[in-house]
Amino acid sequence: MIRIIVIDDEALVRSGFELILHKDPDIDVVATADDVSALAEIDRHRPDVVLLDIRMPHIDGLTILREIRQREQPPIVAVLTTFDSDEYVMQALQLGAAGFLLKDTDPRQLATLVKTLAAGGVVLSPRVARSVITGFAASGADARAVDAIAQLTERERQVLVLAARGRSNPEIAESVHISVGTVKDDISAILAKLAVGSRVEAALIAQRAGLIDAS
Template structure:
């Protein structure tokens, strides 16, 4: 059973999400919070697998709450949901450690599938969305991007990381490189461990920041 906490300052939204989550046989809501302070309290008292996190909340907003949640409870996954389609917030949420980002107009099945996806440790954003948001955010940054030469990976690990950033699943990477699915999983684990990254989403950000992949090369 996947344990879910809902953080949103609107009770109506929390009620709607609770109904959708509890309707799934493999999901259950273990707590609700109206702000970042409350969601931190829930996680300090209860084991939570996935937090559905709003961004605009009082006292502590969703971005700061995400940072604090993952600092205290690194095993927890955060799925950010908002009505605001802003590139800078999406990048900041992912950089803070969120495993995915959805707008609140998703269908019920998309929401429950997203919860299962991030609970399993996978990234959520579609590759074309990832490219648009991260490239725009990086272009707006004052500091120059990091150098690809500084990446402490083997040639094969770098190739796997580039394919992850392109949005390929482990199975698709295995087919592209003509290697076993289990071998791809080994490479992914090595990449995350070697770069001290928590999940695939952060590996995508890393690939862009170190100029290992560019949008035009993935079209």
């Protein structure tokens, strides 16, 4: 059972996501919260996945994400928004968000996306993906990508390529013939060596270094 918390300042949005996700027998929405009560609810329920609004009136989503990532065993966080601003996308990913979903995501896809997140996968809406790739290319990361990838061991490169192709941790473990726990350790090592906060940023470096097909 995947334990979820939905954080949004609008009660209607929280109720809508809860209603949609409760229909899936593998998902349990253990709580919903606004920005003020978000961190307390997360500490109380210790969810596997948090769906977090990025723009809220009292405490913005980036501040909450930063606090979540400082927890000893932080949940996986996907940012929810009606905006696809490059600035917010890149900041959220740099803070360790595993996904970035627009609020108009097809309800029929929502449960599947949550399961992808829980399994260690990366989730980006198509519009957000385009913003991320454009923003990353503009950062001039090309010159550093090859040198950054050179720090990785051969297995870490294998794991990175599979992660960049959207494989979940169990799928990577099966492909490389290692345990899921070892995959998690390798991912942590990859992020540290590449000096990035999310799998998405690591995947983009792999793409810029020519490890995966840019198409």
